[in-house]
Amino acid sequence: MTSEQLLITIIQPDIVWEDKAVNLQHYEDMIAGISGKKQVVVLPEMFSTGFSMAPENLAESMDGATVQWMANIALKYRCILGGSLMIEEESKYYNRFLWVQPDGRIGFYDKRHLFCYAREDAHYTRGETRQIVSVNGWRINLQVCYDLRFPVWARNKGDEYDVLLYVANWPTQRSLAWKTLLQARAIENMSYVVGVNRVGKDAFNNIYTGDSSVFSPLGELVWQHSGTEICHTVVLEREKVVKTRTDLPFLKDGDKFLLV
Numbered sequence: 001m002t003s004e005q006l007l008i009t010i011i012q013p014d015i016v017w018e019d020k021a022v023n024l025q026h027y028e029d030m031i032a033g034i035s036g037k038k039q040v041v042v043l044p045e046m047f048s049t050g051f052s053m054a055p056e057n058l059a060e061s062m063d064g065a066t067v068q069w070m071a072n073i074a075l076k077y078r079c080i081l082g083g084s085l086m087i088e089e090e091s092k093y094y095n096r097f098l099w100v101q102p103d104g105r106i107g108f109y110d111k112r113h114l115f116c117y118a119r120e121d122a123h124y125t126r127g128e129t130r131q132i133v134s135v136n137g138w139r140i141n142l143q144v145c146y147d148l149r150f151p152v153w154a155r156n157k158g159d160e161y162d163v164l165l166y167v168a169n170w171p172t173q174r175s176l177a178w179k180t181l182l183q184a185r186a187i188e189n190m191s192y193v194v195g196v197n198r199v200g201k202d203a204f205n206n207i208y209t210g211d212s213s214v215f216s217p218l219g220e221l222v223w224q225h226s227g228t229e230i231c232h233t234v235v236l237e238r239e240k241v242v243k244t245r246t247d248l249p250f251l252k253d254g255d256k257f258l259l260v
Contacts, residue, residue: 002137006236007039012212014200015050043083044198051169055093059086070100092125111144156189163192172207186215217244
């Protein structure tokens, strides 16, 4: 049975560079302060470290402390907790978007498009498959940062998903692209698009203004916040997705090519 509403809490933090303990404590304090029902809580890309190219020193296994922290938070607050971090598996490193449920089950998506401009491809292994998760009948396509620039990878081939969710460390100098592409992905896929970004400054003096955003299936701006930390809950309406696709059945006219 599909719920008529989906609550997504966006955490837009100032990440302390490569300091896991400080960052995780800060997130727990923010999550504890959420008033009302907690359903899905989303942290940005590489939330425990910042966008670091040092997985050899910082990556953890799926049994590691940060994954366990996520599981504990999900259980304690009875919510789904999502966000990406460095994971080591079979001597390879992944920028992995984890989807941790309160019952202990964990889904994940490995970032497909590695940011060569920052040499992410020299340190991490790219993912090969998409991941669409389900929450009370809502289908959510998990994506990470640079994936946003590649619309074929996010393409909604018919009625595959209802929400396209991006976690990111997207800097201020390219904020126009961030906001424009989030809106474009909503319009072309006729889905909600949620973008979760960070604020502050990293070790390379990159500035982040956040601009975490939610767009409707028509591309309308539902919510956006820039410049400061925030923990904010948005309510997505199932009827908005259904009505948009019923009134404007554009998805059925898409090209019939496949990803290989």
